[in-house]
Amino acid sequence: MTEMDIALCYESVLPSRGGAETYIGDLARRLARDGHAVHLYACRWDAAALPAATHYHRLDVPKGPRFRRPWLFAAACAEALTHARHDVSVGFDKTWGQDVLYPQGGLHAASRHHNLLKFDSRIARIVAAAGKLFDPAAWSFAELERKQYLGPKKPLIVVNSRMVRGHFEQFYGVAPDTLRVVHSAIDPLRFVAEDRPKRRQAERDTWGVSPDEPVxxxxxxxxxxxxxxxxxxxxxxxxxxxxxRIAVVGHPKFAKYERLARRLGVGDRLLFLGFRSDPKDAYFAADFLVHPTFYDPCSLVALEALACGLPVITTRYNGASELLTVPATGFVIDDPHDAQAFAAVIDQVLDPGYRRSASQAARYAANHWTFEQHYRALLDVFGEIRAAKRAA
Incomplete structure (x- = not known):
């Protein structure tokens, strides 16, 4: 494919912060390596983490309340693009006016719906839904999303799972054939380590876990x-x-979950490890991943676990479940609140014979959908846009 002039639009691109900002940095570097011209429209960025040849377009957006700021950035971005002639412009979040919109966090409407599922009672869900009626941010983001996808200029929408594609049809009536599915991906080479067995044992020693105890x-x-x-x-x-055991890595505040574990008599089965800037050694020390999410467009945690040879237990609310082969590489549960069904799946994964075969299958799966393949699929979408614009 010949070189393209590509604009990436996101308010802040500080790749060390993770998430979409890390992804945009990875994408920009890969595009630049192929000789594509990369333009960044943003308010702030870390130039040291981006290709040297990046063309920067600073957008000065006035400060405002949280629910207004996306509108201000999106308007500034749309205005700046009217004076540019790029082959392809790409927005990643709450923006409009680009050729391609790639909402990596899924739809706000779907997220709002799925957030209610975390409550285990119908009454709690009704109360939570009622509370959102008085939340200006919820109203603002919903209106902005309608402007993005239902406005006069229809973008080509890229989604990172078939689940999210279904949400576009469910909440906005967008026909599935007008979207392109490009699953999220990682570089499995990030998790290659010659000293992995040593690091695994060292980590488990700090946890007080014996070599043969499943984690x-x-x-x-x-x-x-x-x-x-x-x-x-x-x-x-x-x-x-x-x-x-179950090792819990993430937010440093976990006291209420410790109390819940003790109240249920399983305090000895839970290891609360707090925040890790890099959880790689935790992956190395574990034997399987449990990710019972109520909403994940396409969880990178699940993909990282597969790259480390860990079978994955997740839910049908995770777009990454589409990349699993059940039961070869893991299990997909219908309802995280169904403790008995959930426990039965955990019990199956505790079988050492299953874990040996699933570990091999997980690595195989991780190596057959990588960031490079993701990048190539995205380039096809960009090429589709360029061809359509030239034909117009």
């Missing part, structure tokens, strides 16, 4: 949305004669 890993910052409480209840439902 499940839970990694998340938002414990409530990612299903930590349902996980603890499921752990309590696994028979006491089954020996295993």
């Amino acid at each position: 499940g890993l839970f990694v998340a910052m938002n414990y409530r949305l990612k299903g930590l409480a349902p996980l603890i209840r499921a752990v309590a439902a696994v028979p006491r004669n089954r020996r295993f």
Whole structure:
């Protein structure tokens, strides 16, 4: 494919912060390596983490309340692009006017709906939904999303899972054939380490876990949305004669979950490790991943676990579940609140024979959908846009 002139639009690109900002940095470097001209429209960035040849377009956006700031950035970005002639312009979040919109965090409407599922009672969900009626940010983001996808200029939408594609049809009536699915991906080489066995044992020693004790890993910052409480209840439902631990990595504040584990009599099965800037050694020390999320467009945690040879237990609310082969590389549960069904899946993963075969299958799966393949699929989308614009 011949070189393209590509504009990337995101308010802040500080790749060390993770998430979309890390992704945009990775994408910019890969595009530049192929000789594509990369333009960045943003308010702030870390030039040291971006290609030297990047063309920067600073957008000065006035300060405002949280629910107004996306509108201000989006308007400034749309205005700046009217004076430019790029082959392809790409927006990643709450923007409009670009050729391609790639909402890596999924739809706000779907996120709002799924956030209610974390409550285990109907009454709690009704109360939470009522509270959102008085939240100006919820109203603002919903209106902005309608402007993005239902406005007069329809972008080509890229989504990172078929689940999110379904949400576009469910919430906005967008036909599935007008979207392109490009699953999220990672570079599995990030998790190659010659000293992995040594690091695994060293990490488990700090946990006080013996070499033969199975350990499940839970990694998340938002414990409530990612299903930590349902996980603890499921752990309590696994028979006491089954020996295993669950290591919890993420937010440094976890006292209420420790109390829940003690109240359910499984305080000894949970290891609360707090925040890790790099959880790689935790992956190395674990034997499987448990990610009972209530909403994840396409969880990178699940992909990282596969790259480390860990079978994955997740939910149908995670777009990354589409990349699993059940039961070869893991399991997909319907409802994290169903403690008995959840516990039965954990019990299956505790079988050492299963974990040996699943570990090999997980690595194989990780090596067959990588960031390079993701990048190539995205380039096809960009080429589609350029061809359409030239034909117009």
